[in-house]
Amino acid sequence: MHEVSLVESVLDLIQDSARVNGFVRVKKVVLQIGQLANVEPDAMSFCFDSVTRGSIAEGACLELLDSPGVAWCMTCQCSVGIASRTSGCPACGGHTLQVTGGSEMRVKSLEVEY
Amino acid sequence: MCMTCGCGDENFRVHGLPHPHTEDHHHGDPAGGSFSRIVEIEQDLLSKNDGFASANRKRFAAKACFVLNLMSSPGSGKTTLLVETVRRLQGHLPVSVIEGDQQTSQDAERIRATGVPALQINTGKGCHLDAHMIAHALEKMPAPENGLLLIENVGNLVCPAEFDLGESSKVVVLSTTEGEDKPIKYPDMFAAASLMVLNKCDLLPYLDFNVEAAIAYARQVNPALQIISLSARTGEGMQAWLDWINNGVAEARAGSNRGAYTYLGRGAKTEYCKA
Incomplete structure (x- = not known):
């Protein structure tokens, strides 16, 4: 359940931003979680409510945006879309793939109240 | 306003x-x-951890210390591998060990019994070590100069893959008493590692474990993964592992003479370049 630690990191970033920007309540948190990120979006939503309880983000709505998995196929010498780390190249079926996108986990933006 | x-x-x-x-x-x-x-925030979820990891990496580079983060499921024989490793290396180079477990200091005691300094981190309910815990551990037990620091992560094939500790390399230990399909069941761990140690090879005659299939699955997830098969119990294959470590130690020492290395970021394969 490293999703708990990840949500705690989200709360840390929110609190840092509150100190800088001076907002008092968070209404919405937008995260980008790539399809190849080592995280379960459902588990993340599940932890979010309990981790944010009693904080400025209590009751905030959590929006998760996903981004597609992309890899460089060393055999085909081109960029291809992949659904998971165990998928092969859709063109040649090989596994000489270097993941280039879709593993990101970012806090994109917050909707806040002053 | x-x-x-x-x-x-x-x-x-x-x-x-x-x-x-x-x-x-x-x-x-x-x-x-x-x-x-x-x-707008636009920050990586792990940016705080990565900041601590980057500071740890600088401290290790300043001491020319080669640092391994060993990860596996519980029961793969990580602690036995470490005990046998430090037993063979102590006297040749400075070695110390950080042990991560949810509870007890039994692993650190097993290491200390060999005469090598060891520090236990108990994560409580935590399922992995993070870079902040390592930074605090280094205050109590500094990294050995021109030597080797072995970090045994919490036994777990999922969460530790995500947290950079500032190590030189991530090593995943797979044992023959687990299924050969572990690499495709837990691909993130095998994608994050640069070396896979296949342990308990002395038991192969008694098991249905298919070594070729395990290696093929691991390379399917990470084509650049290096693989060493050994038995920490009998010592078979240990020399290849010790040679791999000695190479890393030599590189860390040469690296500190040439200038610090910079960590380029997370991804399928950890990349480094000269600063």
């Missing part, structure tokens, strides 16, 4: 001409109401 036009109270206006601040102008209500705004 009005977030739409920048106006403050009645005495502070940024508009050229006085104008009525009607409700549709989205001003905060002076009677105590509030207004909303979007704040």
Whole structure:
């Protein structure tokens, strides 16, 4: 359940931003979680409510945006879309793939109240 | 302050001409109401951990210390591998060990029994070590100069893959008493590692474990993965592992003479370049 630690990191970033920007309540948190990120979006939503309880983000709505998995196929010498780390190249079926996108986990933006 | 036009109270206006601040102008209500705004953050979820990891990496480089983060499921024989490794290396180079477990200091005691310094981190309910815990551990037990620091992560094939500790390399230990399909069941761990140690090879005659299939699955997830098969119990294959470590130690020592290495970021394969 490293999703708990990840949500705690989200709360840390929110609190840092509150100190800088001076907002008092968070209404919405937008995260980008790539399809190849080592995280379960459902588990993340599940932890979010309990981790944010009693904080400025209590009751905030959590929006998760996903981004597609992309890899460089060393055999085909081109960029291809992949659904998971165990998928092969859709063109040649090989596994000489270097993941280039879709593993990101970012806090994109917050909707806040002053 | 009005977030739409920048106006403050009645005495502070940024508009050229006085104008009525009607409700549709989205001003905060002076009677105590509030207004909303979007704040762009655009930060990696693990940016704090990565900041601590980067500071750890600089400390290791300054001491020319080669650092391994060993990860596996519980029961793969990580501690036995470490005990046998430090037994063979002590006297040849400075070695110390950080042990991560949810509870007990039994692993650190097993290491200390060999005469090598060991520090136990108990994560409590935590399922992995993070870079902040390692930074605190280094305050109590500094990394050995021109030597080797072995970090045994919490036994778990999922969560530790995500947390950079500032190590030189991530090593995943797979044992023959587990299924050969572990690499495709837990691909993130095998994608994050640069070396896979296949342990308990002395048991192969008694098991149905298919070594070729395990290696093929691991390379399917990570084509650049290096693989060493051994048995920590009988010592078979240990020399290849010790040679691999000695190479890393030599590189860390040479690296500190050439200048610090910079970590380029997370991904399928950890990449380094000269600063």
